[in-house]
Every structure is written in structure tokens, then in C-alpha cells.
Amino acid sequence: MEYESVIGLEIHVELATKSKMFCKCSTVFGEAPNTQTCPVCLGLPGSLPVANEKAVEYVIKSGLALGCDINLYSLFHRKNYFYPDMPKDYQISQYDQPLCINGLIDLDMGDYQTRIGITRIHLEEDTGKLIHVGGAGRIAGAEYSLVDFNRAGVPLMEIVSEPDIRTPEEAKAYAQKLRAILQSLGVSDVSMEKGSMRVDANVSIRPKGSAEFGTKAELKNLNSFRSLQRALAYEIERQTKALNEGRPEDIVQETRHWDEAKGITSTLRTKEYAHDYRYFPDPDLVPMEFTSDYVEYLRAQLPELPDERKQRFMREYGLPVHEANLLTESKAMGDFFEETVKLYKGDPKAVANWMLGDMSYYLNTEGLEIDETAVTPKHLAELLKLMDKGVISGKIAKEIFPEMFETGKLPQVIVEEKGMTQISNEEEIAKIIDLVLEENASTVEEYRAGKDKAFGFLVGQAMRLTKGRGNPQLINRLLREKLQE
Ligand code: ADP
Ligand code: ZN
Numbered sequence: 001m002e003y004e005s006v007i008g009l010e011i012h013v014e015l016a017t018k019s020k021m022f023c024k025c026s027t028v029f030g031e032a033p034n035t036q037t038c039p040v041c042l043g044l045p046g047s048l049p050v051a052n053e054k055a056v057e058y059v060i061k062s063g064l065a066l067g068c069d070i071n072l073y074s075l076f077h078r079k080n081y082f083y084p085d086m087p088k089d090y091q092i093s094q095y096d097q098p099l100c101i102n103g104l105i106d107l108d109m110g111d112y113q114t115r116i117g118i119t120r121i122h123l124e125e126d127t128g129k130l131i132h133v134g135g136a137g138r139i140a141g142a143e144y145s146l147v148d149f150n151r152a153g154v155p156l157m158e159i160v161s162e163p164d165i166r167t168p169e170e171a172k173a174y175a176q177k178l179r180a181i182l183q184s185l186g187v188s189d190v191s192m193e194k195g196s197m198r199v200d201a202n203v204s205i206r207p208k209g210s211a212e213f214g215t216k217a218e219l220k221n222l223n224s225f226r227s228l229q230r231a232l233a234y235e236i237e238r239q240t241k242a243l244n245e246g247r248p249e250d251i252v253q254e255t256r257h258w259d260e261a262k263g264i265t266s267t268l269r270t271k272e273y274a275h276d277y278r279y280f281p282d283p284d285l286v287p288m289e290f291t292s293d294y295v296e297y298l299r300a301q302l303p304e305l306p307d308e309r310k311q312r313f314m315r316e317y318g319l320p321v322h323e324a325n326l327l328t329e330s331k332a333m334g335d336f337f338e339e340t341v342k343l344y345k346g347d348p349k350a351v352a353n354w355m356l357g358d359m360s361y362y363l364n365t366e367g368l369e370i371d372e373t374a375v376t377p378k379h380l381a382e383l384l385k386l387m388d389k390g391v392i393s394g395k396i397a398k399e400i401f402p403e404m405f406e407t408g409k410l411p412q413v414i415v416e417e418k419g420m421t422q423i424s425n426e427e428e429i430a431k432i433i434d435l436v437l438e439e440n441a442s443t444v445e446e447y448r449a450g451k452d453k454a455f456g457f458l459v460g461q462a463m464r465l466t467k468g469r470g471n472p473q474l475i476n477r478l479l480r481e482k483l484q485e
């Protein structure tokens with residue numbers, strides 16, 4: 001039987017407001033435990049929450065950027081459950097009247113385009129953080145647990161997709177595109193590694209062509225785009241095997257934990273249902289009403305979004321669609337590109353080629369984002385200028401790149417320190433070519449007998465003797481001249 005997978009993502013994003021969702025406490029990350037708390041976010045009796053206007057604005061802006069309808073009447077509900085990371089025994093969240101509904105994200109998958117629906121975006125508060133001590137750092141096997149309420153009450157936006165995603169690759173592309181959109185809005189730093197963007201992936205399988213959905217599992221602990229893709233691929237494989245091997249009982253509605261090191265998912269808990277939470281409107285908070293003027297006022301403030309930027313990159317810099325797509329995958333990548341083009345003043349395609357070639361290679365191997373490295377647009381622009389001026393060859397530039405990447409030294413500094421400047425002195429190159437011709441008499445014969453390939457070999461030999469520093473154009477010209485003598 002052939003199966004197809006059905007995936008829907010629930011993505012939590014911490015909003016970059018200065019203060020928490022319902023109190024004045026700071027949201028700054030990394031302070032001493034429990035120093036950023038007050039009676040409101042500790043849930044002390046008698047304290048009253050007041051909604052953070054900026055957070056509401058951020059969610060509506062996100063909704064507009066994602067093509068949502070904005071509910072002009074919206075309210076907060078209490079989601080009741082007990083867990084030690086939540087001092088009130090309920091989380092203030094939204095239920096049947098969230099701020100935004102009916103959005104979408106268009107994905108360009110290279111070979112095809114697809115549209116993923118967004119069911120809703122709602123605003124809620126984050127929980128505190130539990131630190132499990134002893135064992136493997138997970139609750140199972142821990143000796144005791146500590147709780148830090150600094151994060152409790154930080155504004156959290158939840159973006160729920162329709163089950164429109166069909167492959168792990170689409171899931172990754174969706175999450176990346178969402179991140180790029182939120183980055184351009186500046187509403188969050190949207191980092192999966194730092195936990196300000198947390199992706200839960202719901203996945204089920206069904207016979208290809210079937211209209212009904214299968215039973216889904218929800219995957220948690222996905223700390224990077226790579227783990228999102230890997231965890232989904234594993235889970236799809238697990239469910240497919242269960243059905244093919246006649247064990248449908250292995251697929252139940254549950255939450256499963258992704259183990260990055262082992263590369264497997266395992267049962268965390270069987271899934272709660274909405275009625276377990278006894279949602280009811282929070283009587284401490286007034287409902288929110290917006291005018292359409294207010295919504296249009298926010299819409300007018302939207303910046304250039306990744307799709308628009310991609311179109312502009314194609315138009316303004318003559319980039320092919322694939323390159324434009326990759327360069328707008330994150331805000332930092334697009335900013336780096338444009339900044340470099342401005343400093344370099346040369347061919348934007350050369351900038352794109354370096355960024356998507358050598359640079360992306362190093363970023364991927366080191367697992368870094370472009371703004372987490374020592375390399376700046378100035379570095380890349382200077383490197384390209386050195387090549388254009390003939391100071392270094394493309395080959396030397398490739399050698400310099402990793403060092404520039406690691407140390408943050410400017411390319412001309414590395415070139416000088418290592419004596420890597422290109423040899424463009426005609427006399428010097430001529431001597432080397434004489435040597436090459438002498439040492440490779442038989443190849444010279446072959447060339448004269450009409451074997452064109454021999455020429456390339458001779459160029460290679462001259463390059464080798466100059467340790468890659470010979471000016472390739474000069475070598476080519478002098479070699480041709482000498483061979484014609
Ligand atoms: P729950 O009640 O478990 O929270 P929801 O219907 O609210 O489920 O959906 C939560 C997420 O799971 C959404 O992103 C949705 O698209 C996705 N989803 C729902 N049903 C399925 C399914 N059968 N397979 C995969 N994903 C699903
Ligand atoms: Zn507080």
C-alpha cells in the first residue's frame with residue numbers, strides 16, 4: 001500500500017516586547033532565576049493582569065503579513081491545567097475568538113509551488129522554565145526539579161497551520177518562510193536554538209488518494225529546522241511500518257518526544273483533549289475591540305516582506321528565481337547580500353555566487369547563521385575587489401575564505417601575511433613558462449599535433465609552480481605566445 005503523509009505545524013513564537021504580557025516585568029533573557037517576577041506573573045491572589053498593547057499589535061501585524069483576517073472582537077480565555085511551571089494553575093490564552101484567522105504561506109519548492117493554510121494565530125503567555133537536576137536532564141530519572149519564573153508571562157504567539165503540508169521538506173520550508181516573515185516584521189528574534197521559536201509537528205499518514213485523515217502524533221523537542229525534518233521523516237517511516245506490518249494499534253493520538261542523538265521518537269504522553277482544559281473567558285480581562293481603521297493603520301506599517309524582496313532581487317539584481325529564493329530565506333541573508341552589493345559596486349551575481357557557494361558551505365558545516373560569524377559584508381566586498389583588481393586569483397580567494405570566516409581578518413591582511421598576492425609580473429611568469437615547456441616537451445608536441453587538452457595541462461603546471469599565485473590570464477597569454485614561436 002502506498003501512503004501519503006499529512007502534516008500540520010503549531011508554532012510558538014516569543015514576542016520581542018520589553019515587558020511581559022500582563023505585567024511590567026522585563027522579558028530580558030538570561031538573568032538570575034526568579035528575579036523578573038511580580039505578584040501578577042507569580043499568580044498571587046488579588047493581582048490583576050493588564051494586556052500588553054504592543055504584543056497585540058505584533059500579533060495583528062503578523063496576521064496581516066500572513067494574509068489573515070483580523071477579528072475585530074477578540075478575547076482571552078483561561079486554559080486550566082496544573083503543572084509546576086505555571087503558578088496560576090491556568091494559562092491565559094485565546095480559544096474561539098483568536099486575533100487572527102484564515103491566513104496562508106506560499107512555498108516555492110523549486111519544482112513546484114504549494115500553498116499552506118494558516119488556521120489561526122492567537123496570543124497567550126509563556127510558562128516558567130523547569131530545570132530537572134540529575135539523570136539525563138529530563139523529568140524521568142531526575143532527582144529533583146527547579147523552577148524559574150522569569151519566562152512566565154512572556155508574550156507568546158501561536159500560529160497553527162492547516163494540515164496542508166505533505167512532506168518533511170515542505171514542513172521545513174514552511175517554518176523557514178514563517179521565520180523570515182516574522183524577522184522582517186521585527187516582532188521576535190525567532191530562534192529555534194534559543195527557544196524563541198518552538199515548533200510542534202503533527203503528523204499522520206493515509207492511503208494515497210484517501211480523503212480522510214489518519215490518527216496523528218504530535219512531535220516535540222524539535223530544536224532546529226534539521227531536527228524538524230529528520231523527526232518527521234522518522235515518524236512517517238514508523239507509522240508506515242506499523243500499518244504495513246499489521247500493527248495499527250502502534251499509532252495512537254499522543255505526544256512523542258524526538259531524541260536528536262538517537263534519531264528516534266518515543267511516547268511522552270497520550271494527548272489531552274480540549275474539553276480537559278475547561279476553557280472559559282478570563283473575567284479579569286476585558287474583551288478587545290478594534291476598529292478597521294486601526295487594522296489598516298497597522299497594515300500601512302508593514303515592511304517589505306520576503307516574497308516582495310525576492311521579486312525585487314530578481315528585478316533589481318538580475319538574479320534567477322532559485323538564487324533570489326535562497327537569499328531571502330532569512331532576513332540576515334538578504335541584508336548581507338544587499339550590503340555587500342552596495343560596498344562592492346561590482347556584479348551582484350558574483351556576490352550571490354559566493355554567498356550561496358563557499359559561504360553557505362561553511363555556514364552549514366559550522367551550523368551557524370550568517371550574522372553569527374566574524375564575516376561581514378565588508379569582508380566579502382573586499383575579497384571580490386581584490387579578485388577584480390587581479391591582486392589574487394579565484395583559487396587564492398577560495399583559500400583565504402575559511403580563514404576570513406574563522407578569524408574575521410580582512411582579506412588583504414591575510415593576503416599580505418601569507419604572501420599570497422598574485423604574480424602579475426610578466427618577466428617572472430615568462431621564466432616559469434619556459435621551465436614548464438622545458439619539463440613537458442612531450443606534452444608540447446601533443447599540443448602542436450592538435451591536442452587542445454594539452455594546453456590546459458600546461459597552464460596547470462605553471463599554476464603549480466607558482467603555488468596558485470600566477471595570474472591565470474597572463475599565464476594563458478604568454479603560454480600561447482610561446483607555443484606559437
Ligand atoms: P488538537 O485538538 O489535537 O490540538 P487540532 O485540530 O487543533 O488538534 O490541530 C492541531 C494541529 O494538528 C494543526 O496544525 C492541524 O493542522 C494538525 N492536524 C490536525 N489533524 C491532523 C492529522 N490527522 N494529521 C496531521 N496533522 C493534523
Ligand atoms: Zn510580572
Ligand code: MG
Pocket residue numbers: none
Ligand atoms: Mg488544537
